[in-house]
Amino acid sequence: xxxxxxxxxxxxxxxxxxxxxxxxxxxxxxxxxxxxxxxxxxxxxxxxxxxxxxxxxxxxxxxxxxxxxxxxxxxxxxxxxxxxxxxxxxxxxxxxxxxxxxxxxxxxxxxxxxxxxxxxxxxxxxxxxxxxxxxxxxxxxxxxxxxxxxxxxxxxxxxxxxxxxxxxxxxxxxxxxxxxxxxxxxxxxxxxxxxxxxxxxxxxxxxxxxxxxxxxxxxxxxxxxxxxxxxxxxxxxxxxxxxxxxxxxxxxxxxxxxxxxxxxxxxxxxxxxxxxxxxxxxxxxxxxxxxxxxxxxxxxxxxxxxxxxxxxxxxxxxxxxxxxxxxxxxxxxxxxxxxxxxxxxxxxxxxxxxxxxxxxxxxxxxxxxxxxxxxxxxxxxxxxxxxxxxxxxxxxxxxxxxxxxxxxxxxxxxxxxxxxxxxxxxxxxxxxxxxxxxxxxxxxxxxxxxxxxxxxxxxxxxxxxxxxxxxxxxxxxxxxxxxxxxxxxxxxxxxxxxxxxxxxxxxxxxxxxxxxxxxxxxxxxxxxxxxxxxxxxxxxxxxxxxxxxxxxxxxxxxxxxxxxxxxxxxxxxxxxxxxxxxxxxxxxxxxxxxxxxxxxxxxxxxxxxxxxxxxxxxxxxxxxxxxxxxxxxxxxxxxxxxxxxxxxxxxxxxxxxxxxxxxxxxxxxxxxxxxxxxxxxxxxxxxxxxx
Amino acid sequence: xxxxxxxxxxxxxxxxxxxxxxxxxxxxxxxxxxxxxxxxxxxxxxxxxxxxxxxxxxxxxxxxxxxxxxxxxxxxxxxxxxxxxxxxxxxxxxxxxxxxxxxxxxxxxxxxxxxxxxxxxxxxxxxxxxxxxxxxxxxxxxxxxxxxxxxxx
Numbered sequence: 001x002x003x004x005x006x007x008x009x010x011x012x013x014x015x016x017x018x019x020x021x022x023x024x025x026x027x028x029x030x031x032x033x034x035x036x037x038x039x040x041x042x043x044x045x046x047x048x049x050x051x052x053x054x055x056x057x058x059x060x061x062x063x064x065x066x067x068x069x070x071x072x073x074x075x076x077x078x079x080x081x082x083x084x085x086x087x088x089x090x091x092x093x094x095x096x097x098x099x100x101x102x103x104x105x106x107x108x109x110x111x112x113x114x115x116x117x118x119x120x121x122x123x124x125x126x127x128x129x130x131x132x133x134x135x136x137x138x139x140x141x142x143x144x145x146x147x148x149x150x151x152x153x154x155x156x157x158x159x160x161x162x163x164x165x166x167x168x169x170x171x172x173x174x175x176x177x178x179x180x181x182x183x184x185x186x187x188x189x190x191x192x193x194x195x196x197x198x199x200x201x202x203x204x205x206x207x208x209x210x211x212x213x214x215x216x217x218x219x220x221x222x223x224x225x226x227x228x229x230x231x232x233x234x235x236x237x238x239x240x241x242x243x244x245x246x247x248x249x250x251x252x253x254x255x256x257x258x259x260x261x262x263x264x265x266x267x268x269x270x271x272x273x274x275x276x277x278x279x280x281x282x283x284x285x286x287x288x289x290x291x292x293x294x295x296x297x298x299x300x301x302x303x304x305x306x307x308x309x310x311x312x313x314x315x316x317x318x319x320x321x322x323x324x325x326x327x328x329x330x331x332x333x334x335x336x337x338x339x340x341x342x343x344x345x346x347x348x349x350x351x352x353x354x355x356x357x358x359x360x361x362x363x364x365x366x367x368x369x370x371x372x373x374x375x376x377x378x379x380x381x382x383x384x385x386x387x388x389x390x391x392x393x394x395x396x397x398x399x400x401x402x403x404x405x406x407x408x409x410x411x412x413x414x415x416x417x418x419x420x421x422x423x424x425x426x427x428x429x430x431x432x433x434x435x436x437x438x439x440x441x442x443x444x445x446x447x448x449x450x451x452x453x454x455x456x457x458x459x460x461x462x463x464x465x466x467x468x469x470x471x472x473x474x475x476x477x478x479x480x481x482x483x484x485x486x487x488x489x490x491x492x493x494x495x496x497x498x499x500x501x502x503x504x505x506x507x508x509x510x511x512x513x514x515x516x517x518x519x520x521x522x523x524x525x526x527x528x529x530x531x532x533x534x535x536x537x538x539x540x541x542x543x544x545x546x547x548x549x550x551x552x553x554x555x556x557x558x559x560x561x562x563x564x565x566x567x568x569x570x571x572x573x574x575x576x577x578x579x580x581x582x583x584x585x586x587x588x589x590x591x592x593x594x595x596x597x598x599x600x601x602x603x604x605x606x607x608x609x610x611x612x613x614x615x616x617x618x619x620x621x622x623x624x625x626x627x628x629x630x631x632x633x634x635x636x637x638x639x640x641x642x643x644x645x646x647x648x649x650x651x652x653x654x655x656x657x658x659x660x661x662x663x664x665x666x667x668x669x670x671x672x673x674x675x676x677x678x679x680x681x682x683x684x685x686x687x688x689x690x691x
Numbered sequence: 692x693x694x695x696x697x698x699x700x701x702x703x704x705x706x707x708x709x710x711x712x713x714x715x716x717x718x719x720x721x722x723x724x725x726x727x728x729x730x731x732x733x734x735x736x737x738x739x740x741x742x743x744x745x746x747x748x749x750x751x752x753x754x755x756x757x758x759x760x761x762x763x764x765x766x767x768x769x770x771x772x773x774x775x776x777x778x779x780x781x782x783x784x785x786x787x788x789x790x791x792x793x794x795x796x797x798x799x800x801x802x803x804x805x806x807x808x809x810x811x812x813x814x815x816x817x818x819x820x821x822x823x824x825x826x827x828x829x830x831x832x833x834x835x836x837x838x839x840x841x842x843x844x
Contacts, residue, residue: 107750433803491757573732660733662782664752665838673743673750680747681731 005650006196007107010055012312014079014100017044017051018093022386023546025089027212029389032081042071048096053251054193056200057109060099061251066121067092073125080677087393090386140229157182157231157259160215166233169212170261173235178209179260181240184231185247186255195224197252204246209236228254233261317372324365336665361655366562374409375650377455377464380419381406384426388451391430396449398496399434401426405455410462414536414556418464421540425552428526433470433550443547445469457558461538461580463638464554473544475501502542506530537671539688541638553638555688565655565674565684569648571620576655576674577644581635581687585649602632602643609634611643612690617669623647637691644687657684701798704821706828707774707788710762714788715821715830716774722783723775724791727767741765744785746775753785756772759836761817765789776833784837795828797821802830 023039023217027034041383045068052060067089073079083488094116095114102110160182162170170180187197198221213233216226244258257279334354338347381403410418434440434449442449452467465619475498482488482504488496508527526542533540537557544550557563558580565576566585586604593611600611611632615622655674660666660683671686705724723746730742730753736787739758743750753773757765765771770790777783802819818832 620734627711658750661750661752661784663784664733664740664743665736668735669735670733673731675745675748675750679745680729681743681750683731683733683743 006055006193007103010051011100011104013051014048014096016590017048018097018100018384020044021048021092021093023382025086025093026385026389028081029083029086035075038071038075040067042075045071054196055086056196056250057099057103058249058251059111059113060109062097062596063099063114063118065097066118066125070121070125079125085124088117088124090390091122092117132568142500157184157233157257157261158262160213160231162213162232162233163260170233170235178235178237179240180238181234181258182231182261183247184229184255184257185253185308186229187253188254188281189228194226194228195222197250198222198226198230198252201247201253204250205232205234207246208238208243209234211235222522235348252687269652272614297480313372316622321365321368321372324361324368327361328358328365330360344625346403370411370562373412375415376406377408377410377415377418377462380415380422381453381455384423384453387423388426388430391427395435396436397430398437399430399451400448401451401453403453403455406678408455408457408462410556411558417498417532417536418554421532421554422453422464422466424525424529425554428451429466429468429550433468433472435450435471458555458638462556462558464556465551466554467549468550469549472546472548472550473505473542474546475544478502478504499541502544505542506540562654562656565653566633567650567653567676567682568646569650570614570618570646571623573618573620574650574676574680575618575646576653576682576684577633577635577687578671578684579652582638582639583634586632586634586643588632588643590630592628604634604643607641609641609643611645611646614685615645615647617690635687635691637688640691642687644685644690655682655684694761698837701796703794704828704830705774706792706823707772708790708792709756709760709788713792713826713828714756715797715828716778716786716833718780718794718829719724719834720776722777725773725775725785726748727771727773727787737738740789741746746785749783751775753787754837755787756836757787757789776837778834778837786836795821795822797830798832799827800831 021041021044024037024044027037028041031037045064049061049064049068052064070079070085070089073080079085094112095112095117098112099109102108151645160406173180185198185201187194187201202211202218211232211234214221215231220226221230232242240258240260244256247253248256292604331354334357335351338350338354351571384403385401389401392399429451430449434451435443435445437447440449450469452465454465454467479488479493479496481499482501483490483493486509487504493501505526521560530540533554533556538555540555541553542550543553564579566579566582567574567576569575586602588602592602592606594603595601596608596610600613601608602611603609611630614620627647631646631649632644634641634643637641653676657672658674660670660673668689669686671684672684673681676682701802703718705718705721707714707716718748719797725746729743730744732742733740733752733827736742736752737754739754739756741753741758743752745751755765757763765787768787772788772791773785774788775785783841789844801822803822804819805817816836818835819829819830821830
């Protein structure tokens, strides 16, 4: 018997409930009398408590119970929502989260009791309602004990029939100073996971000694083939009361009866000490006369494995995958049959047909698999409102986080990594970006600062913007700091454009905290943010207007492994340009090339686009023969455009991105490599780095 | 030489030729030896990196020891081989050599240390000089060759 099989579900659902609590308490803070919200909170807390109890996480259960009490008073209108209350509730949720992460790592909730929080909750409950509520209430609620039905024999252990080897074992134990207790345990009929519960009871009993017998046997119990009660025989040195108590402590146990094992006359009148702890009418008396052997529940391995990471997949997506795989098999069979039959001419035709068919299947398959890996960004960002709220309190500023596009989907690997950089940017915005209320009022801005987190899809990229309406970045200060640190020379400073200076913030040399607070208070670890995002194949850019706020724009690739690309020739070398960033392909006459600041540009339908001579940038040996006109691939990154000059277009192709390997210096312009159909390696151009 | 086991033991080396000199590469680091194949140039990489190749679906960088050691550039012949070195899992690298000669066993006492303060830049790529019969074989310090100090800059 083992609760670990439920652990994954438990963790998933607990996360959801905690998230729901977080969200709704945030709403509650603003709308104290929103009945729907309060009900929602109550529901989440209640389910949490139930689940924690079922899984045997007592501390977690205790804490949720006390929180639930508070919610219930709020719901009944006996209490008003105060700031203090919300703070304590959030503390409670944080504590629950730490229990959860403990459980996730070690399958145990840890030993932190969080008595302080419970105390505070009870304090609030007392002062809010004048009622006293403490753990007694918990005990009562869980084990509503009062006897109301005494009919029937509750001490079913009296009916146990012992096999000779069991009698032998009991006698041997008694001779060695141990006692043999027979115990009958009743479980709450409504208990959801009876076998899990029984497992916990077995575990509690085994702490005292050895279970030599159970009825029904442990196999049946494991399969939940028992009613609401079962009996065990325990050999132990502990006192009867202790055993009874520790079993009684398992939640959802309604009654525990315990007595000495009487071997010769099992129905003798020797008085056992039934511990009538509770009630709950026992329905029927199940037949108990199964002959059984010495049975011991399997010992659990002490260290439970850490729960695997999982993705919840829509069953529909799986069905599509299944369909595609069956189509793949059909296509393969088609090829096999072409190989076996048919004349040469027809063979070729149907062969091509099958190849095309196969192609469409693999493309669809790729798409579907990618979709399975896609997770809405929501799972990362939904903890941010809470974070901003806490920051606002801590920093004593008024601010609000608005989010949009939470349903934008990203690859799972990206989702796992993007949380920290985003948090960093938001913290920066809250800490350094948004000014204090007074300053804001003085500047004629609304007292409450605004932080925007906006996610949306843009071609093959996902863009996440973190915007604030705070002080913005003081370019002059950054420039001076860079000068004094020797990051740039005075000559460079003269010619640098404003955005180039802002980009200096991403340099590692700007990352120490003191430097940052010296300048504009911007840039804590921005280099870390940048390197993290670049590791994911994305990039980040900062824009700012002094006094009006700043905007950090993160661009991430939609998928990591396979992309559509345009194959081009530069000189005699082949390169791939990701299709997602390509806008158009133009034929440009040599005469149409203009010069702006001695850089080549073209004027394309009204917009001036700088030209990038790829053969120069990539040090390619130029072709001797030149075309009559230039083939220019127009690529875009956000609202910036550039024209890449190539010698030849080969065509569109689906390519698998491979890393270049270690040790070799990887220029930013090369996004990786791919292997072409003939086994040749072609490099993938990262045009984002060139725009 | 085979009978010599007085000290800590023997090591096997693959002897390769590079110009007139013979180099030994510890066989433990060698994952594979493949024939010359098409190398795709990588722009802006270190000069001694010839580019990348496709080794059974994986992309690997290939470096030229000749360029790294300051010899004339490689002349590709029928005997040219790429030795695939695996210093750590998931990070293989190819090394271009003129030819692969043989596998030899050298005991540790047949190895003379190289003077580390030597002005010769090549010295830091060597772990010692092995004596094999009448021949001298420069034993490569593979980690020193592959992992470039300059790279982390």
